[in-house]
Amino acid sequence: TPVIRLEDYQPSPFVIERVELDVRLHPTTTRVTATLALKPNPKGRPDAPLVLDGDEVNLKGLSLDGRAIPAAEFEASAQGLTIAQPPRRPFTLTIETEIDPTANTQLMGLYRSSGNYCTQCEAEGFRRITYFLDRPDVMAVYTTRIEADRDEAPVLLGNGNPVEAGNIAGTNRHYAVWHDPHPKPAYLFALVGGRLGKVGKDFTTMSGRKVKLAVYVEPGKEERAAYALDALERSMRWDERVFGREYDLDEFNIVAVSDFNMGAMENKGLNIFNDKYVLASPETATDMDYANIEAIIAHEYFHNWSGNRVTCRDWFQLCLKEGLTVFRDQEFSSDERSRPVHRIAEVKTLRARQFSEDASPLAHPVRPTQYREINNFYTATVYEKGAEIVRMLKTIIGEADFRRGMDLYFDRCDGTAATVEDFLQAFSEVTGRDLSHFSHWYAQAGTPRVTIKGTYDEAAQTYRLDFTQATPATPGQPNKEPMAIPVALGLVAQDGRPLATSSDRVNAQGVFILDKASDSLTFTNVPSHPVPSVFRGFSAPVKTSLDLSNTELLVLLRHDSDAFNRWQAAQTVAMRLLVALSTGAAVTDADITGLSAALEMFIEDDAMRDPAFAALVLTLPSEADIAQEIAADVDPDAIHKARTELKRRIGSANIGQLWEFHQLLADLGPYSPDAASAGRRALRNVALDLIAGADKRLGERLAREQFDTAGNMTDRLASLSVLTTLPGAAREGALTQFSERYRDEPLVLDKWFALQATILEEGTLERVKGLMNHPAFSINNPNRVRSLVGSFAMANQMQFNRADGAGYAFLAEIVLRADELNPQLAARLLTAFSAWRMMEETRRKHAQQTLQAIAEHPNLSRDVSDIVNRSLE
Ligand code: DPP
Ligand code: ZN
Numbered sequence: 001t002p003v004i005r006l007e008d009y010q011p012s013p014f015v016i017e018r019v020e021l022d023v024r025l026h027p028t029t030t031r032v033t034a035t036l037a038l039k040p041n042p043k044g045r046p047d048a049p050l051v052l053d054g055d056e057v058n059l060k061g062l063s064l065d066g067r068a069i070p071a072a073e074f075e076a077s078a079q080g081l082t083i084a085q086p087p088r089r090p091f092t093l094t095i096e097t098e099i100d101p102t103a104n105t106q107l108m109g110l111y112r113s114s115g116n117y118c119t120q121c122e123a124e125g126f127r128r129i130t131y132f133l134d135r136p137d138v139m140a141v142y143t144t145r146i147e148a149d150r151d152e153a154p155v156l157l158g159n160g161n162p163v164e165a166g167n168i169a170g171t172n173r174h175y176a177v178w179h180d181p182h183p184k185p186a187y188l189f190a191l192v193g194g195r196l197g198k199v200g201k202d203f204t205t206m207s208g209r210k211v212k213l214a215v216y217v218e219p220g221k222e223e224r225a226a227y228a229l230d231a232l233e234r235s236m237r238w239d240e241r242v243f244g245r246e247y248d249l250d251e252f253n254i255v256a257v258s259d260f261n262m263g264a265m266e267n268k269g270l271n272i273f274n275d276k277y278v279l280a281s282p283e284t285a286t287d288m289d290y291a292n293i294e295a296i297i298a299h300e301y302f303h304n305w306s307g308n309r310v311t312c313r314d315w316f317q318l319c320l321k322e323g324l325t326v327f328r329d330q331e332f333s334s335d336e337r338s339r340p341v342h343r344i345a346e347v348k349t350l351r352a353r354q355f356s357e358d359a360s361p362l363a364h365p366v367r368p369t370q371y372r373e374i375n376n377f378y379t380a381t382v383y384e385k386g387a388e389i390v391r392m393l394k395t396i397i398g399e400a401d402f403r404r405g406m407d408l409y410f411d412r413c414d415g416t417a418a419t420v421e422d423f424l425q426a427f428s429e430v431t432g433r434d435l436s437h438f439s440h441w442y443a444q445a446g447t448p449r450v451t452i453k454g455t456y457d458e459a460a461q462t463y464r465l466d467f468t469q470a471t472p473a474t475p476g477q478p479n480k481e482p483m484a485i486p487v488a489l490g491l492v493a494q495d496g497r498p499l500a501t502s503s504d505r506v507n508a509q510g511v512f513i514l515d516k517a518s519d520s521l522t523f524t525n526v527p528s529h530p531v532p533s534v535f536r537g538f539s540a541p542v543k544t545s546l547d548l549s550n551t552e553l554l555v556l557l558r559h560d561s562d563a564f565n566r567w568q569a570a571q572t573v574a575m576r577l578l579v580a581l582s583t584g585a586a587v588t589d590a591d592i593t594g595l596s597a598a599l600e601m602f603i604e605d606d607a608m609r610d611p612a613f614a615a616l617v618l619t620l621p622s623e624a625d626i627a628q629e630i631a632a633d634v635d636p637d638a639i640h641k642a643r644t645e646l647k648r649r650i651g652s653a654n655i656g657q658l659w660e661f662h663q664l665l666a667d668l669g670p671y672s673p674d675a676a677s678a679g680r681r682a683l684r685n686v687a688l689d690l691i692a693g694a695d696k697r698l699g700e701r702l703a704r705e706q707f708d709t710a711g712n713m714t715d716r717l718a719s720l721s722v723l724t725t726l727p728g729a730a731r732e733g734a735l736t737q738f739s740e741r742y743r744d745e746p747l748v749l750d751k752w753f754a755l756q757a758t759i760l761e762e763g764t765l766e767r768v769k770g771l772m773n774h775p776a777f778s779i780n781n782p783n784r785v786r787s788l789v790g791s792f793a794m795a796n797q798m799q800f801n802r803a804d805g806a807g808y809a810f811l812a813e814i815v816l817r818a819d820e821l822n823p824q825l826a827a828r829l830l831t832a833f834s835a836w837r838m839m840e841e842t843r844r845k846h847a848q849q850t851l852q853a854i855a856e857h858p859n860l861s862r863d864v865s866d867i868v869n870r871s872l873e
Contacts, residue, residue, distance in 0.1 A: 001862050006316040006369045012133055013044035014086070016140040021130070023110075025101075025117050025148035025193050030110060031060070032097045034130040036140075039090035050086040052095075052131035053124070054079055055109070059131070061096035081131040097130050104128070105780060105821040113259035114218065116194025117153060118272055120265055123315055123374045126186035136185040136312045137417040146191050147175040153193030155216065159184070159268045161250045180268055182248065183415060185311055190267030192255045197222040199229050205247055206240040216255040217278060224279040227290060227673065228254065228297050235298040238332050243406060245305045254278065254297070258746065261782055261824045262378070263296050266303030273300070276747055276783055282671035282712040284748050287678035289713075294336065299329040310413040315374045317419050319366045319442065322378075323386020324423070330387060337675035340563035341612045347538045347564070350388065353380035355543070356628055358447045360834035361871050363474040367420055367442040372866045375824050381445070388541040389441045395486045395511060395539055396438070397431050404430040437515060438484045445474040448483050450514065451545040456529040463491065463501070463526040465534075468518040469542075475873060484515040488539035488562075491523060491530035494552070496559030499530050511539065531555050536562040550576065550591065554598040563613060570599070570617050574646065578626045581642035582635070592646065596653040603657050611665065612679025615686045620647055623760075624797045624835075633840045636798045640760055644693065651694030658687040662702060671712040678714070685718035692722045700726050707734050717751055724755050749776045750787035757792035764799045765806055768792050779818060782825050789814050793832035800832065801839060805846030808833070812850045815864065816857055823861030830854070830867045848872070 018037040024030060040046065059076045062069050064087070075082045081095070104111035109128025110119050119125065127134040144158040150172050156165070160180025167174045178191075199222050200214035213232055215225040232254065239245045249269045256278035264273040277296040280289055306328060307321035334342045357363060357380050364377070366386050371377055394402040405427035413422055420442050424435045448471040455464045467487070471480035488511050491499040505521040506512045512521055523530075531552045535544055556569035573595050580587045599618065607614035623643055627634045651658065665684035667677070688706065692699025703722040710716035720738055723731045735756065742748035753776075757768050771777060771788055778784050793800045793811050800807040811832060819826035836847035854860070855868045 001372050001865070003370050003372055004315075004374075006314070006367075009314055009316075010045070011043040012041055012135060012138050013046075013048035014038050014050055014133060015041045016133055016138055017090075019140045019142045021142065021144045023129075023144065023146050023191060025146065025153060027102045027112065027152075028100045030099050030101055030117075032095075032099065032130050033061075034093075034095045034097070034132070036093045036095070036132075037090065038086075038093055040088050046088070050083040052081040053127040053134040054081055054131045055124070055128045056099070057128065057130060058098040059095070060098050061094070063094045065092050066094070076131075095131050099129060106824070107259055107261050107782070107822060108824070110191075111259070113257040114194075115152075116192065116196065116257065117148070118192050118194070118255065118257050119190045119267075120261065120272065121189050121267070122187040122265060124187070126189055129189075132186050134186050136187060136314065139183040139185050139311070139415075139417060141179075141181060141183050142189060143177065143179045144189075144191060145175055145177045146193055147173055148193045150174045153195070155192070155194055155196045155198075157190075157192040157216070157253055157255065157270055159188070159190055159270050161269075180249075182268060182309070184268050184308060185417065188266070188268045188308055188311075190265070190270045190272055192216070192270065192272065195219060196255065199223075199225045201229060201233065203233060203236060203247075203252075205236070207246060209246070211236075211247055211249070212251045214251070214253050215278060216253065217275065218256070218258075221279055224281045224284070225256070227280045228256075228273075228278045228293055231294040231297040232301060234294075234336065235301040235332060238298070238335065239302060239305070239328075242331065242335070243305070243328070243403075243410075245302075245410065247304065248309070252301075254300075258783070259781055261822070264300045266300040266307055268304070268308050271300045273297075274783065276750070279747060280673075282673075284713055284742075284745055285673075286714040286717055286751075287673060287681060290673035291333070291337070291675075291678070295329050295333050298332045299325055302328040302332070305410055309415065310410060311417045313417040313419050315371070315377070316367055316369065318374075318377060319382045319386035319389075320418060320420055320423055322383045323366065323388075324390050326383050326387035327390040330391075338610070338612055338679070340567075341610075341616065341675070341679070343537060343564050344567050344613075344616050346384075346387075350380070350384045350541060351628070352622070352624060354384045354541070355447050356624070356835060357381055358385075358445060358474070359472075359628065359631065359838075361475060361837065361873055362831065362834050362867070363445045365443050365445045365477075369443075373827075373862045375863055376827055376866050385541055392441070392486050392540055393427060393435075393438065395488065395509075396484075396513065397427060397433065398509065401427070401431050440481055440483050444471060444480055444483065445477055446471045446480060448480075448485065448540075448542045449545060450485060450487075450535075450540075450542050452532070452534055453547055454530075454532050456526070458529070461524065461526050463523045463530055463532075464520055465489075465522075465532060466518070466520040467514050469514060470517070475870070482515060482517045484513060485540045485542060487512045487514055487534055488536040489532060489534045490536065490561070491526065492533055492556060492559055492561075493528055493530055494555060496555060498559075498561055499526060499528075501526055501530075510536070533560050533562055533565045535565075535568075537564045538568075550594055554594065557598055557602060557617070567613070567617055570595075570602075571621055573598075575621050575626065575629055577646055578621060578639070578642050579629055581645060582626060582630060582639045584638075592649050593653075596650045599650060600654055600657070603654055603661075607661070607683065608664075610679070611683035612675065615679065615682035618650075618683075618686050618690065620650075624795075627797060627835065627838065631838050634801075634835075634838050635840050636801045636843075637803070640798045647690065647693040651690035651692075655691060655694055655698075658691050659698075659702075661687040662691065667711055667715065681712075681714050681718075685715070685722075688718065688722050689725075692725060696726055700728075700730055704730055704734070713748070713751075717755075720752075721755055724759050727761065743776075746776060746781075747783070750783055753777070753784070753788040754791040754795070757788050758796045760796065760798050762799070762802075764792070764796065765802065765810060769810065779814075780821060782822065785814075785818060785825060785829070790829060790832075793829060801843050801847075803842055805843070805850065808847050808850040812854050815854065819861050819864045823863035826861065827863035827867045830864055830871070833871050836871070 020035040022033040108125040156176035158178025163177040165176040196216040197219040256275035260274035409426035501523040553569040703719040706719035
C-alpha cells in the first residue's frame with residue numbers, strides 16, 4: 001500500500017460547492033443519488049482529471065449537467081471514479097450508487113446497528129456512500145433528503161436544520177429534508193434513521209438564539225439519557241463563557257448507537273455516540289462512566305468550533321482539532337470537577353497510553369509526516385500529547401494571551417481547512433513571540449527526559465538547579481533537537497514551609513523555560529537547603545530524573561502547595577520501591593516503612609479533606625506503569641509479585657484506619673454522580689482494595705457485604721472487582737449473581753467481561769476463551785470485543801504476556817478473525833503488542849514469532865498490515 005506524505009500535499013484540482021443527497025434507505029439495497037456542484041479550483045492543477053474516491057460502492061448511473069456520460073469517458077470501480085476530461089468550468093455531476101448497509105460490518109459509511117441506520121464518515125467513510133472528493137479541504141454545503149419505511153425508521157435525522165418532512169402518498173414510506181448552511185468536509189456528514197426514543201430541552205445561546213437540544217436512544221432508555229443532555233447544556237454554556245463560542249444551528253442532536261468503532265463523532269449538528277458514552281443510571285453506570293460521558297459529550301460539542309467551523313486541511317493536521325479539543329474538554333472537566341484531581345487523572349492516562357506509545361515501535365510525532373492508513377493515527381499521541389502541547393502553549397504565554405490567540409485563530413480561520421502553522425501563527429501574532437522552536441513539539445516524537453540536579457550553597461544562600469534534556473530516538477528520527485520545555489517550579493523548605501525565592505530566569509507564574517540541551521538557574525536568598533518541586537501541575541509531557549531522597553520526596557507529599565506534585569512524590573517513592581522489588585535490587589525494611597509511615601500520616605491528617613485526591617495518593621502505580629519504568633527485560637510475574645507485596649505492606653500498616661474509612665464513607669443518601677460524592681466512593685473502594693490485599697478474610701467479608709447491599713453500580717462493581725482478586729467460591733458466586741442480575745444490560749455485562757479478563761491468575765486465558773461463547777458476547781460488536789479481548793490484552797499485562805506465549809497466540813487469532821469483519825477494531829487490538837520489545841527474552845521471542853505469523857497471513861487489511869509491519873520494524 002502506498003505511503004501518503006505531508007510534503008506531497010496538493011490542493012484539490014476541483015472543489016465541490018454544493019451537495020444534494022437523496023438517500024433511499026433499504027436494509028440491503030440503499031440507493032444514493034448525489035448531485036454535486038463542482039468547479040475547477042484556481043489553486044489546483046489546471047489540466048488534472050477528476051478523480052473521485054470510492055469504497056465498495058456500486059455505480060448505477062452517472063450524468064454531467066443532466067446528460068448521461070458515455071462509458072468511454074469515465075472509468076469506475078469499487079475504489080474510485082475517474083473522468084479524464086472534465087469540463088474546465090462549473091458543472092453538475094449526478095451520481096447514483098447502491099450500497100448494502102446490512103453487510104457493512106466495518107462500521108464505516110452507512111451501516112445498521114440494532115436495526116437502526118447510522119453513518120460514520122471520519123476519516124474516509126463518506127466514499128463508502130457515494131463517489132466523492134473525500135478529503136477534508138473540500139468543503140461543501142449539504143442538503144440531504146432521507147427516505148425510509150415509516151415502520152422501520154420513524155425518526156430521520158440529518159446535519160443542519162430540518163427543512164421539510166412528509167409521507168409519500170400511497171406508500172408506507174416517508175422522508176425528511178435537512179439543510180446544513182455551514183460548508184463542511186465529507187467526514188462531518190451524518191444521517192440516522194430508526195426507531196428511537198428522545199429526551200430534549202430548549203437552550204438559549206448567549207446572543208439569544210433558540211436551539212432545540214435532543215438525545216436519541218433506544219426506546220425505553222430515555223431516562224438514562226438525562227445526564228448526557230445535562231452535560232451537553234453545561235458544555236454549551238461553558239464554551240460561551242470560557243472561549244466565547246456560540247452554537248450556530250437551530251437544533252443539536254445526539255444519537256446513541258450500540259455498534260460503534262470509536263467513542264463518538266462530532267458530525268455537524270448530529271453527533272453520533274457509542275451508547276456507552278450516553279446511557280447512565282445509578283444502577284448501571286459507575287462514577288467513571290458518568291465522568292466519561294460528561295467529558296465526551298463536551299469533547300464532541302466543542303468540536304463544533306475546534307474541528308467543524310475550523311477544520312483540518314489534511315489528515316496530517318488531525319491534532320489541530322483533536323489535541324485542541326481534548327485540551328478544551330479537559331479544561332471543562334477541571335472546571336466542573338476538581339482541577340488537581342482531574343489533572344492527575346489526565347497525566348495517568350497520558351503516561352499509560354502515550355508515553356508507552358512514544359517508547360514503542362509505533363511512536364510518531366503529534367503531527368505525523370507520513371501514513372499508510374489514517375485510521376491508525378487516532379492515537380494517544382495525537383489526542384493526549386496534542387492536548388499537552390496546547391496546555392504548554394498556554395503556560396508559556398499566559399492565560400490572557402492564550403484567549404486572545406484562540407479568538408484570533410477561530411475568527412481568522414472560520415470556514416477554512418487549517419494547519420498547525422495557522423494555529424501557531426495566531427499566537428505568534430498576539431504575543432509577538434517566535435514560536436518556531438516551540439513547534440518542535442509537533443514534529444519530534446519521543447518523550448524527552450529532563451535530568452535535574454540541585455546544589456545548595458549555604459554561604460552564598462543560593463540554590464542552583466542544573467537541567468539537561470534528551471529525547472530518545474524513535475522510528476525515522478535518530479537524532480533529536482532540544483525542546484522548549486516549560487518547567488513550573490518552586491522551593492519548599494525541609495520542614496515543609498514554602499520558600500519565597502527568586503530567580504531572574506523564572507517568570508511571575510513560577511515558570512522557567514528550558515530550551516537548550518542543558519541550562520541552569522540559581523535562586524538567591526535561600527535560607528536553608530530546600531526541596532525543589534519541579535514540573536508542578538505536570539507542566540510538560542516529559543520524564544524526570546531528579547536526585548531527591550525518599551525522605552525529601554515525602555516532604556513534598558506532606559507539604560507541597562502543588563497537589564499534583566504531592567501525588568507525584570508518593571508515586572515516585574512507590575515506583576522506586578516497586579522497581580527495586582521487581583528487579584531483585586536491595587530494598588530495606590526501612591525503605592518500605594518510610595513510605596507506609598508517610599501514607600499513615602497522610603491518611604490521618606489529609607485523606608478526609610479531599611477523598612478523591614486521597615484515593616489517588618493511596619493507589620500504587622499499575623503493573624504496566626512499573627514495566628514502562630523498568631523498560632527492558634521486563635518480567636511481568638516479578639512485577640506482579642512486587643506490587644502485591646508492597647500493597648500488602650501498606651494495607652497491613654494502615655488496616656485500622658482503612659477499615660474506618662470503609663465504614664465512614666458508605667453512601668447514605670440517594671446516589672449522586674457529582675465529583676465530591678464520587679470522591680468519597682473512590683476512597684472507600686481504594687480502602688477496601690487495600691484491606692483485601694492485606695487481610696483476605698476481612699476483605700472478602702467486607703466486599704461480599706458491599707456487593708449485597710450496594711445502592712449503585714460504582715460500589716457494586718468495586719466490591720466485585722475486589723472479590724475477583726480472591727480466588728474461591730465467593731468470587732464465582734458473585735460473578736454469577738452479577739451476570740444474572742444484568743442479563744439484559746449489554747453495557748453492564750461489558751464490565752463483567754472486563755473484570756474477568758483482568759484477573760491476575762493463570763486460569764484467566766481459559767476463562768476469556770470460555771466467555772467468547774457467552775450469549776452476550778459478539779465478535780461483531782466493538783464494545784464487547786474491547787471489554788473482553790481488549791481488556792485481556794491491554795489491561796492484564798501479566799496474563800497477556802504469559803511466558804508460554806499463549807496470550808499472544810490468542811490475541812493473534814482474534815485479530816485475524818476480527819480483521820475480516822472490522823479492520824479498525826482488529827488494528828486497535830493489535831496495538832497491545834506494542835510493548836513487546838521490552839519484555840524478557842522468552843516472551844520477546846514468542847511475541848516476535850506471533851507478529852511475524854500475522855504479517856505473513858494473506859489478505860490482511862491495510863489497517864492490520866500497517867500496525868503489524870511497524871511493530872516489527
Ligand atoms: N473525531 C472523533 C473524536 O471526537 C473521533 N473520530 O475524537
Ligand atoms: Zn475528537
